[in-house]
Structures are given as structure tokens and as C-alpha cells.
Amino acid sequence: MKNYITFKDVKKVYKMGEVEIEALSGVNFSIDKGEFVVVAGASGAGKSTVLNILGGMDTASSGTISVGGNEISNYNNKELITYRRHDIGFVFQFYNLVQNLTAIENVELATQICENPLDVHEVLEAVGLGHRKNNFPAQMSGGEQQRVAIARALAKNPKLLLCDEPTGALDYNTGKAILKLLQDTCRNMGMTVVMITHNLAIAPMGDKVIHVRNGKVSSIEINENPTPVERIEW
Numbered sequence: 327m328k329n330y331i332t333f334k335d336v337k338k339v340y341k342m343g344e345v346e347i348e349a350l351s352g353v354n355f356s357i358d359k360g361e362f363v364v365v366a367g368a369s370g371a372g373k374s375t376v377l378n379i380l381g382g383m384d385t386a387s388s389g390t391i392s393v394g395g396n397e398i399s400n401y402n403n404k405e406l407i408t409y410r411r412h413d414i415g416f417v418f419q420f421y422n423l424v425q426n427l428t429a430i431e432n433v434e435l436a437t438q439i440c441e442n443p444l445d446v447h448e449v450l451e452a453v454g455l456g457h458r459k460n461n462f463p464a465q466m467s468g469g470e471q472q473r474v475a476i477a478r479a480l481a482k483n484p485k486l487l488l489c490d491e492p493t494g495a496l497d498y499n500t501g502k503a504i505l506k507l508l509q510d511t512c513r514n515m516g517m518t519v520v521m522i523t524h525n526l527a528i529a530p531m532g533d534k535v536i537h538v539r540n541g542k543v544s545s546i547e548i549n550e551n552p553t554p555v556e557r558i559e560w
């Protein structure tokens with residue numbers, strides 16, 4: 327589906343007492359269903375603000391955001407909760423797992439609040455953790471914990487998978503394996519994936535690369551033939 331997501335003239339102003347910070351100053355882009363999109367830019371450019379607004383964790387000050395034909399910029403708080411719960415899977419830099427629950431329990435916890443969850447065993451197999459289901463986070467490496475976090479997001483069967491620097495805390499090879507998992511998930515499940523990075527070297531893996539600078543989109547690249555992660559070096 328073309329233009330599954332659209333941002334039209336989206337602005338975000340944070341007010342801190344007397345001071346106003348314009349984090350987004352008129353952001354425009356569109357994303358098709360099933361695209362793997364990389365949002366790239368320097369620290370403070372506005373990447374997380376874009377992702378948080380798209381995921382319904384924050385709201386725009388003005389402008390229109392539409393996802394799958396719904397104007398989420400008009401949603402009230404209750405509608406945003408439902409949207410986050412059913413439509414969005416989030417993956418963060420630091421995995422945010424519940425430490426006293428096993429891998430499978432962490433994934434099950436997320437599926438308990440959503441409508442059409444996937445089979446938790448199958449999802450853990452798919453992320454390569456079939457043999458670690460009963461381990462606690464402290465018994466797993468960073469890369470394995472991030473796989474649990476990805477399984478937790480995917481098991482909700484979300485419409486959108488949003489990833490904020492998902493490899494930021496991982497070493498080179500582990501990070502690469504996680505990027506491959508995300509790219510393969512996008513292809514195999516037809517999942518729309520939006521991933522933030524400050525690492526421009528991995529931009530060629532995206533079907534689309536949205537460059538953000540000073541709260542604006544500075545350019546958008548379309549890669550007709552995205553590079554498989556295993557062929558990217560940085």
C-alpha cells in the first residue's frame with residue numbers, strides 16, 4: 327500500500343518554562359506498507375521525536391499524521407493507548423526486559439494485552455531463541471536480550487515495528503546480526519519497519535532513507551536494490 331504512513335507539515339515544540347524548543351519544524355514524508363525505512367541524522371536532529379510521535383508515545387504540536395488511513399494526529403489519549411497497544415511494536419536501544427521473568431514470559435506479557443497475538447513459541451524460534459526460552463535476561467547476552475525484545479514486539483502482531491537505535495548497545499557482529507534479523511523480518515512478514523540510526527553506513531540497507539537535520543527532512547533516498555546487511559561494512 328502506497329503512502330501507508332504520511333507526515334504532513336508536522337511540528338513539535340517542547341515548552342520548558344519560558345523556553346520553547348522546536349524539535350520538529352515542518353516534517354514531511356511518506357512510507358509504504360512493508361517498507362524498511364531508515365531515519366538517519368545527527369544527535370538532536372529530531373529522530374526520536376519523529377518515532378515517538380509515529381508510535382503514539384508523544385503528540386505533534388501541529389500537522390497531520392496518518393497511518394493506514396487513520397489520522398492519528400486527531401486521536402485522544404484513549405485512542406492513542408489502543409493504537410500503541412494493538413498497532414505498534416517498539417524496540418529500544420536498552421532492551422527494557424522484565425528481569426524476573428524468563429524470555430518466554432517477557433514475550434507472553436506483551437501478548438496478553440493485544441488482540442491477535444502470534445504464537446510466542448514460534449516467534450522465539452523465528453528470532454533464533456528457541457533454545458533459550460526459559461532463561462532470564464541476566465543469563466543472556468546483549469544480543470540475545472535484544473532478540474527477546476524484538477520477539478516481544480513482533481508477538482503482538484503489530485502493524486508497525488519501530489526501532490530506536492536497536493544496535494546502539496551491541497558490538498559490531500552482534501549488531502549486524504540484529505540488523506539482519508530486522509531486515510529479514512521486514513521481508514518475510516511484510517512488516518513495515520522504521521529504524522532510527524546515527525550510523526550513515528547502514529543507510530543502504532533501507533528501502534527508503536529519511537535524513538533528518540535540525541528538525542526537518544533534509545533529503546529522502548529511495549534504494550531500488552537495498553543492500554543485504556551482510557554485505558555492509560562499517
Ligand SMILES: Nc1ncnc2c1ncn2[C@@H]1O[C@H](COP(=O)(O)OP(=O)(O)OP(=O)(O)O)[C@@H](O)[C@H]1O
Binds near residue numbers: 348371372376
Ligand atoms: N521532552 C523533551 N523536552 C524538551 N526538549 C526535548 C524533549 N525531547 C527532545 N527534545 C529536544 O528536541 C530536539 C530533538 O530531539 P530528539 O531526541 O528527537 O533528537 P534525536 O535526533 O533523536 O537525537 P539522539 O540521536 O541524540 O537521540 C533536541 O534539541 C532535544 O533536546
